[in-house]
Amino acid sequence: xxxxxxxxxxxxxxxxxxxxxxxxxxxxxxxxxxxxxxxxxxxxxxxxxxxxxxxxxxxxxxxxxxxxxxxxxxxxxxxxxxxxxxxxxxxxxxxxxxxxxxxxxxxxxxxxxxxxxxxxxxxxxxxxxxxxxxxxxxxxxxxxxxxxxxxxxxxxxxxxxxxxxxxxxxxxxxxxxxxxxxxxxxxxxxxxxxxxxxxxxxxxxxxxxxxxxxxxxxxxxxxxxxxxxxxxxxxxxxxxxxxxxxxxxxxxxxxxxxxxxxxxxxxxxxxxxxxxxxxxxxxxxxxxxxxxxxxxxxxxxxxxxxxxxxxxxxxxxxxxxxxxxxxxxxxxxxxxxxxxxxxxxxxxxxxxxxxxxxxxxxxxxxxxxxxxxxxxxxxxxxxxxxxxxxxxx
Numbered sequence: 268x269x270x271x272x273x274x275x276x277x278x279x280x281x282x283x284x285x286x287x288x289x290x291x292x293x294x295x296x297x298x299x300x301x302x303x304x305x306x307x308x309x310x311x312x313x314x315x316x317x318x319x320x321x322x323x324x325x326x327x328x329x330x331x332x333x334x335x336x337x338x339x340x341x342x343x344x345x346x347x348x349x350x351x352x353x354x355x356x357x358x359x360x361x362x363x364x365x366x367x368x369x370x371x372x373x374x375x376x377x378x379x380x381x382x383x384x385x386x387x388x389x390x391x392x393x394x395x396x397x398x399x400x401x402x403x404x405x406x407x408x409x410x411x412x413x414x415x416x417x418x419x420x421x422x423x424x425x426x427x428x429x430x431x432x433x434x435x436x437x438x439x440x441x442x443x444x445x446x447x448x449x450x451x452x453x454x455x456x457x458x459x460x461x462x463x464x465x466x467x468x469x470x471x472x473x474x475x476x477x478x479x480x481x482x483x484x485x486x487x488x489x490x491x492x493x494x495x496x497x498x499x500x501x502x503x504x505x506x507x508x509x510x511x512x513x514x515x516x517x518x519x520x521x522x523x524x525x526x527x528x529x530x531x532x533x534x535x536x537x538x539x540x541x542x543x544x545x546x547x548x549x550x551x552x553x554x555x556x557x558x559x560x561x562x563x564x565x566x567x568x569x570x571x572x573x574x575x576x577x578x579x580x581x582x583x584x585x586x587x588x589x590x591x592x593x594x595x596x597x598x599x600x601x602x603x604x605x606x607x608x609x610x611x612x613x614x615x616x617x618x619x620x621x622x623x624x625x626x627x628x629x630x631x632x633x634x635x636x637x638x639x640x641x642x643x644x645x646x647x648x649x650x651x652x653x654x655x656x657x658x659x660x
Contacts, residue, residue, distance in 0.1 A: 284366060288363045292359060292362075293318060296311070297311070314346060317346070318350075321346070340368060340372075344381070350392070351391075357407055358408075358414065359410075369418070369422050382422075386415040389407075480579075481510060487499075502548075505548055534566070534567040534594070535557035535594060539557055541575060542555055557592070558594060578605075581646075585607045585645075588608060600634070600654050601651070602651050603650045605650075606648075611643055611645050622636075629650055632652050634653060
């Protein structure tokens, strides 16, 4: 497996390093070279300048062949050897150049090799005028070797630190991906659960109530078919109509059609048809105040479902004689009140799915449901839904 490429230093940090390299490594050599005699002066000044221009060209044209890391590395090594050969002080230039070898290398081994070759070139370049006999007591030789050893220790430590940072970043990235996958799965499960709950509520408020009505009407029609055929006929007709409505509701639940019986316009007309059917099926007296209130489709559906559920509960449990329905439009919302004079119940002990479904339906629209009842005193259901002018019509 090939070694990972060393990350380059961010440009602002590299810019400051290059500036330090020029001021502490190249510039002192060029300035000192102006005092050299004869033609040596031009070489002593020109070589540091040429090394700096060579490196700058590589930075300016990174796609050119001379800008490849290996070419730049060998260019710096040759430049250090030449500067050490021309005058004393090559160790200073070498120390200032050392970080380049680590930033240009792909792995620590390459950086150490380049630094070692550069140290050897600096030492040999410095001792060449003395007969190629390096002495450890020589200041430039000792400084160069010590700088090389220090660069190895520091470079390996920095490399190890960066490796640990990369490993931590990789671990954190893996943990983040795992957490995101779990979150996505949780959202998917939550969405599926919410969809199941929505479908269960719709089925309870539409199909289940319709089937319950069909059963009650069928039982009444069967028991009265001999004594009152006309009434039984009306009940059979009501069964047929309810079955057709249930079929429409079922198609709406599995498709994209709007719920049966819900058309744009006044919710009062929709509620009036529901109440008329309820009166026809049960014979109960319904006192209704249904002004022409305009509201959006979701509000109309919610008010209709609340009315249907309340009427179904009254039919099954209340044993009431009179039902009251009042629809009111307030500046900040719509209010629907449904009352009956039936037997009542203990609200806190109710475990029915219907009331809980109505509360959730109201909550989805930012509204609320209040149920007030006690045994023997009837029941009052108050549904409130906030609306805005934009949502009307």
